[in-house]
Amino acid sequence: MVGGPTKGTEFRPVSFNTPKPLFPLAGQPMVHHPISACKRMPNLAQVFLIGFYEDREFALYVSSISNELKVPVRYLKEDKPHGSAGALYYFRDLIMEDAPSHIFLLNCDVCCSFPLPDMLEAHRGSGGIGTLLVIKVSAESANKFGELVADPITKELLHYTEKPETFVSDLINCGVYVFTPKIFGAIQEVSTHREDRANLRQVSSFEALQSATRSLPTDFVRLDQDILSPLAGKKQLYTYETMDFWEQIKTPGMSLKCSALYLSQFRFTSPHLLASGDGSKSATIIGDVYVHPSAKIHPTAKIGPNVSISANVRIAAGVRLISCIILDDVEIKENAVVMHAIVGRKSSIGRWSRAQAEGDYNAKLGITILGEAVTVEDEVVVTNSIVLPNKTLNVSVQEDIIL
Ligand code: GDD
Numbered sequence: 001m002v003g004g005p006t007k008g009t010e011f012r013p014v015s016f017n018t019p020k021p022l023f024p025l026a027g028q029p030m031v032h033h034p035i036s037a038c039k040r041m042p043n044l045a046q047v048f049l050i051g052f053y054e055d056r057e058f059a060l061y062v063s064s065i066s067n068e069l070k071v072p073v074r075y076l077k078e079d080k081p082h083g084s085a086g087a088l089y090y091f092r093d094l095i096m097e098d099a100p101s102h103i104f105l106l107n108c109d110v111c112c113s114f115p116l117p118d119m120l121e122a123h124r125g126s127g128g129i130g131t132l133l134v135i136k137v138s139a140e141s142a143n144k145f146g147e148l149v150a151d152p153i154t155k156e157l158l159h160y161t162e163k164p165e166t167f168v169s170d171l172i173n174c175g176v177y178v179f180t181p182k183i184f185g186a187i188q189e190v191s192t193h194r195e196d197r198a199n200l201r202q203v204s205s206f207e208a209l210q211s212a213t214r215s216l217p218t219d220f221v222r223l224d225q226d227i228l229s230p231l232a233g234k235k236q237l238y239t240y241e242t243m244d245f246w247e248q249i250k251t252p253g254m255s256l257k258c259s260a261l262y263l264s265q266f267r268f269t270s271p272h273l274l275a276s277g278d279g280s281k282s283a284t285i286i287g288d289v290y291v292h293p294s295a296k297i298h299p300t301a302k303i304g305p306n307v308s309i310s311a312n313v314r315i316a317a318g319v320r321l322i323s324c325i326i327l328d329d330v331e332i333k334e335n336a337v338v339m340h341a342i343v344g345r346k347s348s349i350g351r352w353s354r355a356q357a358e359g360d361y362n363a364k365l366g367i368t369i370l371g372e373a374v375t376v377e378d379e380v381v382v383t384n385s386i387v388l389p390n391k392t393l394n395v396s397v398q399e400d401i402i403l
Pocket of ligand 1: 051108174
């Protein structure tokens with residue numbers, strides 16, 4: 001589920017020119033990580049990216065990832081948002097073309113190890129129509145997610161509340177599911193029920209007009225509130241708890257944290273993608289670092305940990321990079337430092353300059369973000385700040401948003 005442009009506001013300014021699902025984490029588009037997890041499933045028939053971004057934004061990516069992974073990946077565009085379950089239902093005929101026995105549904109804005117084979121095995125043993133990936137989080141952070149109660153023995157989902165105001169449980173919904181095709185029946189029931197209620201209102205009551213404006217369109221169905229909550233405790237849904245890493249990626253700060261998590265996962269899944277720093281002509285590499293093959297890095301630069309460098313980046317002598325994402329076509333000049341920052345495409349950082357932050361990934365200005373085509377002139381320090389695209393900075397700034 002890749003969603004669409006209206007959902008990405010918290011992700012600005014990095015989502016101005018790139019749809020959030022294509023923003024690189026560990027050098028690969030965000031959506032590449034769940035697709036790679038699907039690729040590891042035996043008998044995979046198809047991968048569908050379902051969203052309401054324009055087709056052209058995904059066309060190139062979908063054809064390159066299909067070639068690279070040798071998996072059929074298609075982008076299916078909704079004409080309007082249908083909600084996370086409604087979107088699946090909208091494309092049910094296409095999804096059922098290969099008569100799949102199971103359907104995995106993955107939110108694109110979560111970062112985890114996607115333990116799909118383990119989930120499928122647990123699901124097969126349960127006899128239900130769906131199994132959710134769940135994780136224990138701190139009681140203070142649980143209310144940002146769907147909170148749930150599961151049977152400790154059978155793992156059945158007993159109770160589910162989406163982002164409750166009062167604490168229910170520290171066990172939360174990870175946004176990763178496996179379903180049998182019976183899920184389509186459950187979604188259809190919600191739509192039909194809504195249609196019936198809407199028709200009833202039309203023929204009766206004075207409140208009709210008022211309540212009709214409050215109710216959702218019949219084809220807009222949310223997986224959490226409309227499906228998980230009512231089906232809990234009916235022996236239809238089960239849970240699988242992950243003990244591995246899991247994070248949600250709603251802000252640019254979290255994308256830096258998740259880039260680090262995926263880089264460290266590469267040590268086990270794709271070690272060839274990590275820079276080694278071997279050889280006298282290569283820069284010094286510390287910890288997990290991704291460097292696109294087209295990037296040019298001076299051998300006296302020192303890079304890492306948690307650095308991801310995209311295509312055609314040029315890094316000059318004496319540069320130091322720590323915990324950052326450097327997007328395409330960026331130039332970083334001699335002796336500059338970038339630390340806890342995202343540097344947008346086509347930006348340039350001058351000699352002896354710094355783009356830096358404390359690295360509090362949950363705070364609004366906890367990382368520094370330079371939008372697309374930002375120029376930081378020589379000897380300028382940008383600290384804990386967000387700079388919108390196409391700006392030139394010739395004086396230092398701190399804890400500021402440059403519009
Ligand atoms: N195609 C499509 N169409 N995708 C959608 C739509 C839609 O109309 N609405 C949401 N999505 C996608 C989003 O892009 C995201 O990948 C996923 O569905 C869930 O988004 P939201 O419905 O906005 O929910 P959320 O992210 O705030 O919370 C959900 O995920 C959490 C885990 O990250 C809930 O399911 C929580 O319970 C859960 O903890």
